[in-house]
Amino acid sequence: MFASNTSGVHGPGVKDSDKSMQLRIALPPGDGDDQDDYWGYRLHYQQAFNDKVRGRIILQHRDRSEFL
Numbered sequence: 001m002f003a004s005n006t007s008g009v010h011g012p013g014v015k016d017s018d019k020s021m022q023l024r025i026a027l028p029p030g031d032g033d034d035q036d037d038y039w040g041y042r043l044h045y046q047q048a049f050n051d052k053v054r055g056r057i058i059l060q061h062r063d064r065s066e067f068l
Helices: none
Strands: 019-026 039-048 054-063
Touching: none
Parallel strands: none
Antiparallel strands: 019 039, 039 054
């Protein structure tokens, strides 16, 4: 068994030309045939409008279906 997550902390500093995107994927597998595997996804996009204001879009999804 291992641990994984899709969270993260981004710093408060803003640069005028800042533009970035991240895709994070997590899989905590089930321990046996009677337990399901779960997938988690997170898409994070951010862009600075100037040296003081930055916008962020965060989309997350958690799949609780069986892993085949």
